[in-house]
Amino acid sequence: MVGQRRAMQAEEAAEVEVLNANLSKMKSVSKKIQASMSRLEQSGRNVQEAIGPVYGNTQRLQVQNANIDRILAAIDKVTQPLDLKDREERILRSRPDRVGLQEYIGSIDRTNQALQNLQQTNLRSNQQAMAELSSLLEIGTANLEGEFRDMLKQDSNPIEPLKQITTGSPYPRISSGKSGQLRTMHAHITTYAAQSTARGDLLPSAKAYANERGHYLMMSLQNLATACKSTARKVDANAIYRQGSNGIGSYAQGILGMYTTEYDNICHIFNREEWGPVLQATCQSSLQAFAATLQALDTHIRENMQTDCYLAYEIIEVVSNTSIQLESKTGELKYAMSDALKPIRETAKSSLSLLLNTTRQQIQQMQSLPQDGNSVPITAEVMTRLQLMTAYLSPLSSIMRSLGDGGWTQTPSAGNSTASIPTLKSFDVGADGKQLFAHYATDTIDVLLSTLETRSRTLLRGKSLQAVFLANNVAIVSRMITSSELDSLLSPSSGGKLDTWRKKSTQSYTDAWKEPSSHLLDVQFTAKAPRPPSTGAAVDSTAILKALSSKDKDGIKEKFRAFNASFDELVAKHKSYKMETEVRRHLGRDVQGFIEALYGRFWERYHEVDKGRQKYVKYDKGQMGQVLASLSG
Incomplete structure (x- = not known):
């Protein structure tokens, strides 16, 4: 280890x-x-x-x-x-x-x-x-x-618009291809020229367009303008103007067609903001020629007011309608057309009072009147004028509204046309034009009849003749009203005024028969004699005469004699008068109704004073009835 x-x-x-x-x-x-x-x-x-x-x-x-x-x-x-x-x-x-x-x-x-x-x-x-x-x-x-x-x-050679007017064919336009090229050129000219062009002035290309196309319009419309002037002249200076006989209608149609076509060309070439100014410049020269033509027609109308005032009314209607159509299609030229029309419109306004005054003056200047009581030509002339005016109600309504109800009764002084001065009534734009015309027609008839009545008192002797004269003229007036458009236009009050004139003439005529009727009034009754019976009871002429004294009988004889003389004279005059059929029938019936009853009553009481000798009693009841009935035939 x-x-x-x-x-x-x-x-x-x-x-x-x-x-x-x-x-x-x-x-x-x-x-x-x-x-x-x-x-x-x-x-x-x-x-x-x-x-x-x-x-x-x-x-x-x-x-x-x-x-x-x-x-x-x-x-x-x-x-x-x-x-x-x-x-x-x-x-x-x-x-x-x-x-x-x-x-x-x-x-x-x-x-x-x-x-x-x-x-x-x-x-x-x-x-x-x-x-x-x-x-x-x-x-x-x-x-x-x-x-x-x-x-x-290349596209501006003058044309004759009458061909398009009569055939309804379209007016020549600039082709779409050329319009496109012109538009391109104008756009490039604008790019450079806009810098040197003063504000409000037309560009050079627009000026060129206005010059070239303006000359084209004026030359194309030239013959129509000439035709207007030539058709205004008449072979018979006293001939009354007939509606549509002047060339103003064709002239206006030509203007409308050419201007609207030109506006279409302009819209394809220029910018939106340029359309109005270019159209105004293009139409300027032809509009000036149009205004000059209307001025010439106005001079002609003023010189022939009695016969050609209707031309003024027609021009107002035609040009006003054309202006409205141009305004709706282009939005331009309304005021230019209105300015051109102004002189004739003033003439038309003054014509209403002038015609009234002329009627009054012509009657006052008459040196004599028909001694048979016949009507005078001026009555038919005045009524014909009113009849003709009914064909121009539209322009006349406009004129009368501007004058105001009754404005035509003002008498313009020299150099001062009061007809042009507005009144409170002239601002009544909602006034009924037909009613205003009815008032004017009534005023015209009143001026005619009242002046004739006044003149007859000076130039005709005797109330019966004056009455027949007035009745004949009233009959002409009444007949020409009922046989024309005037009948539907004149108000009931107008008819009432005419009835007043008719009654006035009738009353004046029957007043002349009061002299013979005065001899038929019986007031010679004695206190002791019984009052003669009223109608419905038998009358004893012999008994009545027995109760009268010789002096009273002589008075009865004188009454028959005086009646016969006066009655025969009036019958002779009645038959010598020139009366319209309805006047003779009406006056005869009035006289018959007035005299026959008086004479019948007087004859029944006193016809025996003649004892059938027809020395004093010339007519019996039957004969008197026949004579009186003949007055109506």
Whole structure:
């Protein structure tokens, strides 16, 4: 056991010695490594000190190379527009139709881009180049404007709108292909010209369009304008204007068709904000011609107001409707059309009071009236005028609303048209136009009949003749109302006023028959004699006469004689008068109803005073009835 222990100790001691030997070796290696690290660190510092200056120089060289590259690029950029000028000048100094529109527009785009690049450099040395490019761009744009104008001219040959009006065929438009080219040209012209165009002014291409197409519109509509003026002239100066006989309807249709077509062309070429101004400029010259035409028609109407006032009403209706349609389709030209219409509208407004005053003056200036009581032509003329006016209710309603109810009764003084001065009633835009016309017609009839009545008192002798004259004119008025649209337009109150005039004439006529009827009044009763029986009981004429004295009988005879003379005279006058059928029938019946009962009563009492000799009693009851009945036939 002791031996084994010693052997184990010896073995462990040997291992310890080996470990110590290895430890010594590790320390020696560590020292060598530490010495090597020190040398390596020293070498690194030496290398860094040697390479540092070289690296700095390399960085500076890199910066310099970058700067040189940028300078070279800037030089290329500066010289590039100069090189481009030589290339583009050949194209831009030519014409678009020779080099091709697309190529020409591309050249303008490249030149414009080059100019913008030069302007961004802000180098003084580039000023000359920028001036040359600007001049070249100006030439190119001017040539493009010329091509724009030439392309418009190709489709701007004047037409005769009457063909489209009569056949309903569409008005010629600029083709879609050309519209696209024109739009492209306008867009490129705008890019350059917008910088030099004052705010609110049209661009050069828009001005070119307005000039070319404006001339086209004016020349195309010229014949229609001439036709309006020529159709206003009449062979017979006294002929009344017939609705639709003037060319204003065709003129307005031509304007509407051509303007709306032109608006469609504009919408395909220009930008949205340009549509209105370009249309206004394009239509300006033809609108001025239209206004001049209306002014000429207005002069003609004023010179022939009695016969041609209806033309003014027709023009107002036609032009107003055209203006409304243009406004709905284009949103423009409403005020221009309204301004052109204004003179005729004022003339139409003044015509209402002027016609009333003229009617009054014409009657007052009459030197004689028909001595047979016949009506005068002016009555039919005035009623014909009212009948014709019913065909123009729309424009007349507008005019009368602007005047206000009764505004036509004002008499305008020279140089001061009170008809144009608004009143409170003129602001009643909701007033019924038909009712206003009925009031005007009633006022016209009142002026006519009242002035005729006043004049008849001066020029006609005798109430019966005056009454017949008034009744005949009332009959003409009534007949022309019931036989036309006036019948449905005039209110019941208007008919009532006419009945008043009819009753007035009837009363005046029957008053003339009071003289013979006064001889039929029996008031000669004695106190002792019995009162004659009332109607319904038999009358004994012989008995009545026996109760009378000789003087009373003579009085009865004188009454019959006086009645006969007065009655025969009035019958003769009645038959000599020229009466309208309804007037003769109406007046005859009134006289019959008035005289027949009185005469019958008087004859029944006193006819025996003549004892059948017909010396005093000329008519018996039957004969009197026949004579009175003949007054109605």
